[in-house]
Amino acid sequence: MAADPPTALDLLERGELAVHGRITTASNGVLYCTVTLDGRTAPCVYKPVAGERPLWDYPDGTLAGRELASYLVSAATGWGLIPPTVLREGPHGPGTVQLWVEPDESAEDLIDLQDPAGPEPGWLPIVRADVGGGRTALLVHREDERLRRLAVLDAVLNNSDRKGGHWISAVDGRLYGIDHGVTFAEPAKLRTLLWGWAGQPLPDGAVEVLTGLAEALEGALGESLRPHLTPVELAAARARVGELRRTGKHPLPAPDWPSIPWPPV
Template sequence: MTSAALAADPAAALDLLGSGALTVHGRVTDASNAVLYCTVALDGRTAPCVYKPVAGERPLWDFPDGTLAGREVAAYRLAAATGWALVPPTVLREGPHGPGMVQLWIEPDLSAPELLALQDPAGPEPGWLPIIRAEVGEGRTALLVHRDDERLRRLAVLDAVLNNADRKGGHWLPAADGRIYGIDHGVTFAVPGKLRTLLWGWAEQPLTEEAREVLDRLAAGLGAALDGALAEELRPHLTEAELAATGQRIDQLRSTGRHPLPSADWPSIPWPPV
């Protein structure tokens, strides 16, 4: 079974990731924290995965509580509740270097159309949405754009709920199954607004009917007093303040009915952007 096919069967994927034997094959060297490429095997099934041990995390002054691994798992749980399958199956478990996050490895489809581009500053071209004007050298500028793609738009809604502080262009992967998967959710769920993303093309536009229905479902899952089933899934990984802030972000999106605008108090574009 391919990783894409396994991702489409979350129950089987979570069983394999949570109970299988982990074998470490190497380290992803361009990551700022320990990211280990592994395989996981159980009852004749084998799949590639990423293992991020808590012991390999660097402390962050603006995320003093919890762990990156815990927030990655919480992001998966909340994303799964949307029904959009935007985050690969993810578990928290013991591994060769102690407890950590284990996530199904998604091999990007290198033949998929590009989702980011630099275009003439007079753009964007049809089918693309503007992000920001970028310096490209020798006093020249270009318009950084992303595709007007419904899969990315769903990811933008998820990021607004997660308060994702690091949605780089390399943090979404087009897969062979036609889905786009978001990865690297360690800096999410902060209480103050920290949304930093490249997916600003829909800023202040009305949310789709589908998105409004998903937000209603998330609100119901958290419960009026954070006593719902979804809140109980997230609680082991987040503080009560982070849970409450998540509910407030969902309520704010439901109230405005629009995609958020960039904050004037926080950098709105991650660095590096890709």
């Protein structure tokens, strides 16, 4: 259903939510649910605002809006990198409801630890990691075009938490990013594992997508983001898109901000 956003969004917006349990590995309140409408049922994730943990660098109660804003930007790119997401009332108050994406357990790993002399062919280096006992390994990610598009999207969103567990290789063969609550800060806060392309030219077609995104941010997309971002944050998002178009390259890590999320996976 993730490949059919209009149907998924209608179901998520108007369907009846039933809570089945809490996802305990999440740092904020995340509930596994089903949503039902007109005989159609789908699994989903509900993140009530009331379950958000306060953060020192983001205003309280804004993570849900940032999740929705991230989806709207992703949808505008046409890349479909974030599952359909809405902001609505639920059993525990307002929050985001996002379509559950079923992972493909047989999919190849997209991140690995390899010999520090690496990386192996088809992999790109992220950072050297201390694995204990005085030993190091090279943390790497695959040279995968789906990941590369996600890296471009993260640069636009200023995503501060692209851990290895924050993408899903789905059974439909697509890659989806999840957990976009800490995005759209005004200062540079990109923190990700997808640094393998840092400083390299953007992938084919990315500049054209960013040009369309820039136009959308000046129009209907920008208006749809206003309820969820401050004017300064929205202006910073426009500036990031403009900078990516100007340079035509993946960004480098900010010199005064940690570049790798913790824990990384």
